[in-house]
Amino acid sequence: MKNKVHPYIPNMVPEVKEDMLKEIGVPSVMELYSCIPEELHLKNEMNIPKALTEYELRRHIEGLLNKNVSADEYINFLGAGCWQHFVPAVCDEVNQRSEFLTAYAGEPYEDHGRYQALFEYQSLLAELVDMDVVNVPTFDWGQAAATSIRMAARLTGRRKILLASTVSPERMKIIVNYGSPELDFDFVDFEKDTGLLDMKDLKAKISDETAAIYFENPSYLGFIESQGAEISEVARENEALLVVGVDPISLGVLAPPSQYGADIVCGDLQPLGMHMNYSGGQAGFIATRDEEKFINEYPSRLFGIVPTVKEGEYGFGDVAYDRTSFALREKGKESVGTQTALWGITAGVYLSLLGPNGMYELGQTIMQNSQYAVKQLNKLPGVKGSRLTSPFFKEFIIDFNDTGLSVETINKKLLDQKIFGGKDLSKEFPEYGQSALYCVTEVHTKDDIDHLITSLQEIVTN
DSSP, X not given: OTTTOOTTSSSOSHHHHHHHHHHHTOSOGGGGGTTSOGGGSOOSOOOOOOOOOHHHHHHHHHHHHTTOOOTTTSEEOOOTTSOOOOOOHHXXXXXXXXXXXXXXXXXXXXXXXHHHHHHHXXXXXXHHHTOSEEOSOBSSHHHHHHHHHHHHHHHHTOOEEEEETTSOHHHHHHHHHHHTTTSEEEEEOBOTTTOOBOHHHHHHHOOTTEEEEEXXXXXXXXXXXXXXXXXXXXXXXXXXXXXXXXXXXXXXXXXXXXXXXXXXXXXXXXXXXXXXXXXXXXXXXXEEOSOHHHHTTOOSOOEEEEEOSSTTOEEEXXXXXXXXXXXXXXXXXXXXXXXXXXXXXXXXXXXXXXXXXXXXHHHHHHHHHHHHHHHHHTTSTTOBSOSSSSOBSSEEEEEOGGGTOOHHHHHHHHHHTTEEOOEEOTTTOGGGOSEEEEEOOTTOOHHHHHHHHHHHHHHHHO
């Protein structure tokens, strides 16, 4: 028995195991896995190293972590779904308060001001995206987009979805996986030189079976989709819904999707006060108009404000809780599971700090920095600072094809200069050859950008 009991794995005492198996009516633990095909069973012994003491384990993990180099040590030009923005200290201060930080993802199962904090977050983000209703955050943009699309399918009673081919490849996998097999997906081509959606291809592929069109603005490739109103009109003509994914930090300077016809808006909250974290720090949002048909399709929690029995007093709580999978369980339209409510509160703090003027100034700063970077890059021999001719926000494609060097080689040499180069697009978008997606935000100083330019000049000319 001593060899079978582990302090970190529950219910390992043989007597406890036997009682549990007897209770559920199975002869052995392996019976619980009988549905797994035989060909998927591991036949050989697992190579599990000797167990370490708690102290030895800590030293081992810290040793591994110390091999990493962070974006605080190197200048970082990576984006592509997780972006480096300035995080005000008060964001961390508030989200670490005991009223909000719990052992269960900050979930609001009881109220210590959480309900009001989440209502305030929803109100602030709703104003930013120019919509009426915002949910308690999902895990990330991928889940938010997938859920938004499923909402559209339920609302229309259709199953065909049109996705822009410029959608983030990782997000696209989540969307397709989450929607299958109930939904059918087709991909709309884009113009290589601009990145814009190919309207001829869109009109050829849309039909009376189409539930929704989904594109992102700014896109994964950085460009701003300027055809929003036209895309919306095509959707309306075919009685389909328009779902648009957006980086919320861009909305201080760009028109929100609602203003060019979006029915559902989604995106990632990470730019709004969240640090970059490996495998964490993401949170998705969904926003719609305040219409009952939309609200009833949200699988996630919504918080509202209502008057109490005491005149002049207000309380905060769930709106239409009975529609959620928390209430309906297996009969729910969609299972949401644990949500990242804590990051919603953080985003609320961030938005309340900046306000409309602050978001505008922030957006201006980002665009000025990115425009300066592209202008300087275009001076380098063999380098095209922006591969696409469309306007961009904070991300853009740098074309290295005429340098004779691969992005992989350039990025390795940039590491010697303590720079994280852009994401290599040669596999995700092979039509652009040796090109990389770079991100410039408010954290990048003129010296940072000049250091990148000097380093690239040395690489491409030697």
